[in-house]
Amino acid sequence: MKKIFIFIYTFFILFSYGQGNDKILKVTYTHHVLLSKKGDFDTVLYADDTHSQFVFDQKPKSFKTDEGYDMTFPSVYYISDYNFQTQYIHDNRLLNGVMLSSQWKNDLVWQITDEEKEIAGYKVRKATTDSYGDKGFEFYKRKAIAWFTTDIPIPTGPERYYGLPGLIVELYYERTREGYSLKKVEQVSKEDYTFVPLTDENAIGKDEMIYNYLRSKEVKAILKAAKKKKK
Numbered sequence: 707m708k709k710i711f712i713f714i715y716t717f718f719i720l721f722s723y724g725q726g727n728d729k730i731l732k733v734t735y736t737h738h739v740l741l742s743k744k745g746d747f748d749t750v751l752y753a754d755d756t757h758s759q760f761v762f763d764q765k766p767k768s769f770k771t772d773e774g775y776d777m778t779f780p781s782v783y784y785i786s787d788y789n790f791q792t793q794y795i796h797d798n799r800l801l802n803g804v805m806l807s808s809q810w811k812n813d814l815v816w817q818i819t820d821e822e823k824e825i826a827g828y829k830v831r832k833a834t835t836d837s838y839g840d841k842g843f844e845f846y847k848r849k850a851i852a853w854f855t856t857d858i859p860i861p862t863g864p865e866r867y868y869g870l871p872g873l874i875v876e877l878y879y880e881r882t883r884e885g886y887s888l889k890k891v892e893q894v895s896k897e898d899y900t901f902v903p904l905t906d907e908n909a910i911g912k913d914e915m916i917y918n919y920l921r922s923k924e925v926k927a928i929l930k931a932a933k934k935k936k937k
Contacts, residue, residue, distance in 0.1 A: 728895060730899060732890075732891075732892050732894045734748055734751075734892075735748065735749050735887065736749075736889050737886055745769065749761065749864060756789065757789045759901050760865065760866070763783050765781060766780055766781045784799040784800065787904055793811055793812045794810070795812055799919065801919060802929050804929055805905055806909075806914075807904065808909060812868050814835045814836075816835045816852075817835065825875050825876055825887075830876070831855075832853055833854060833870055837879055838916045838917060839917045849879070850877060850879055851880060855872045864886040866916065
């Protein structure tokens with residue numbers, strides 16, 4: 707029965723977003739930042755029948771919250787590539803002008819609930835998993851809560867949250883209001899977006915790539931070596 711399901715699922719993917727199609731899927735999310743809507747910005751996910759590529763491009767921004775607090779967001783740029791068949795994640799992160807890389811197999815364990823509702827015209831179902839990060843860290847976000855739709859049966863979503871049997875339409879963290887909400891789903895020509903070929907250089911671990919890059923001795927050593935090389 708499981709093999710039949712996998713065959714039907716694979717056939718549907720190939721039929722909908724097959725290699726013979728000159729279109730790819732473009733999913734735009736609004737990224738909701740901590741504390742103020744003034745810092746929100748759009749992120750984009752691209753997908754074909756074999757993989758997806760999530761592009762996170764946060765521009766530096768300073769603003770004053772409604773409560774009168776000054777907030778500054780630094781530049782943050784990374785690309786996360788997910789292979790649907792191998793379930794491997796390949797990330798590149800730009801930090802201080804140096805491109806870092808990391809690869810790992812998706813190890814998220816999802817708990818899919820019976821809770822359903824409608825978001826942006828899609829029938830969605832709720833799933834939860836432990837968020838990425840150090841559970842002992844003061845700012846650990848606890849559970850990641852996702853609403854996914856099998857109307858678009860590709861196992862991908864924003865910010866490295868992959869592996870559900872449908873596109874993630876909304877994702878947020880149990881502890882904060884940070885997260886993503888669907889803004890638009892469209893099909894665009896393959897000529898409109900070329901999947902970025904990611905590098906394997908300056909390899910670091912998964913934890914260093916996702917949340918520990920500012921505190922990692924390994925990352926600091928790479929940045930120091932790159933700076934020395936430029937001189």
